[in-house]
Amino acid sequence: MNTVFKPEKPIRKDKLIVGSPQIVEDDINDLTEVYKSGWWVSGPKTKQLAEEFRKYIGCKYAVPVGSGTFALHLALDVLGIGPRDEVITTPYTFPATTHVIEYVGAKPVFVDIEMGSYNMDPNKIERAITRRTKAIMPIHIVGRPCDMDKITRIAQKYNLSVVEDAAHAVEAFWKRKKIGTISDMTCFSFDVTKNVAGGLGGMVTTNKKKYYDKLVSYSHFGFLQRDFNLPYDTVYPGYKYDISEFCAVLALNSLKRIETNLKIREKLWQTYNKAFKDIPEIVLPNGEDESRHARHLYMILIKFEKLGCNRAEFMEALDKLNIGSRIRFTPIHLHTYYRKKYGFRRGDFPVTEYVSDRVLCLPLSAKLTEEDVKDVINGVTKVIEFYR
Ligand SMILES: *Cc1c(COP(=O)(O)O)cnc(C)c1O
Secondary structure, eight states: OOOOOOOSSOSSSSOBOTTOOOOOHHHHHHHHHHHHHSOOBSSHHHHHHHHHHHHHHTOSEEEEESOHHHHHHHHHHHTTOOTTOEEEEOSSSOHHHHHHHHHTTOEEEEOOBOTTTOSBOGGGHHHHOOTTEEEEOOBOGGGOOOOHHHHHHHHHHTTOEEEEEOTTOTTOEETTEETTSSSSEEEEEOBTTSSSOOBSOEEEEESOHHHHHHHHHHTBTTBSOOOTTSOOOBSSOOOBOOOBHHHHHHHHHHHHTHHHHHHHHHHHHHHHHHHHTTOTTEEOOOOOSSSBOOOOOEEEEEOGGGSSSOHHHHHHHHHHTTBOOBOOOOOGGGSHHHHHHHOOOTTSSHHHHHHHHHEEEEOOOTTOOHHHHHHHHHHHHHHHHHHO
16 A cells, blocks of 8 residues: 655755746847847847748748737638638647637537547548538647648548647658648747747748738738838738747747757657656657657656556655656646537547546756756656555
8 A cells, every 4th residue: 555655855956847948148138139129029030030930940931920829820810710610620739729719710620639649640530521621730749740641631632721730849840841831821839838939929831822911911900011101901800919029039049049959858858768668657758750759848658557646646746856747738628618618528539538647748958957857767767666
């Protein structure tokens, strides 16, 4: 019979937190410069961010916005998706993905995820298509790209649009194709926790001029042009979705470090994998194949049924050792709003439920050292041994 885990002392003095940003001295100078310039919105940093991001992705157009959620909402609005339409996505995501479907008055239709990648199961998409289906919204969960060949093929067959939620996947490639160049529109987030961190911010990428023109217009009140010396006119009741120059300069600086940071996280990731691969209660993340994983979150699946504790107790034990951990994600179909509106129940999407009940994200960031990661490994191992 196990008792509660009570360590004599934590593994480390300061607590490791999942999802805190890199603090870089140069950022402070650049923020001061933006402040002094008086260009706090729609200035040179926003323009530069859009151009540098476009080059990094290798797409034709990139439209900067104030958040990843704004990016997703704009994409659906630009496609003209609205009431009586259906959009196919998965319940294993952050609520922003499905909330934007609600914003435009359409209905989210869920497809379960597949074991292993934890991404939308492409073999279940066709079954979910109806006469009302307008788009598919795949999410590259924790940076692991979806099978874009299969998704694109299905979309073409049924004449559907594809909007990718790439909030976790700035650096990712599906096979040899860069994420952000494949679908009608791809949406990125520069939230403080993301791989390109701006505090608040996001981007929509596209290769189609007709979408680009609308994205630019709709993201700023629906103006036809942005020359405010001319009498102005709006062609659509668009939004105030601009990014601030303060966030743009942080995102821009973060983008400059993106490949270096990925290499660091890649190395830490392999250190985790090596340490955990022989622990039978742990299932490693799926990320070793011909595609490029963006290594956004290091997420393990723990078979708690083989341990004498549940996830909350496990996290509490780690916390006592000063090791932070996080749950990602609570299935959308079990959120109160979606349960009430659509009558979803536990059991509706069994793979999503199985996974989301058992996963745990451990600290992963370019600011961590190998020593930090060893502390986490040490902590996880201790707790598993205690409750085994
Ligand atoms: C972070 C996130 C978003 C939303 O991005 P914000 O910039 O926070 O609005 C959307 N989808 C997923 C999967 C996310 O993780």
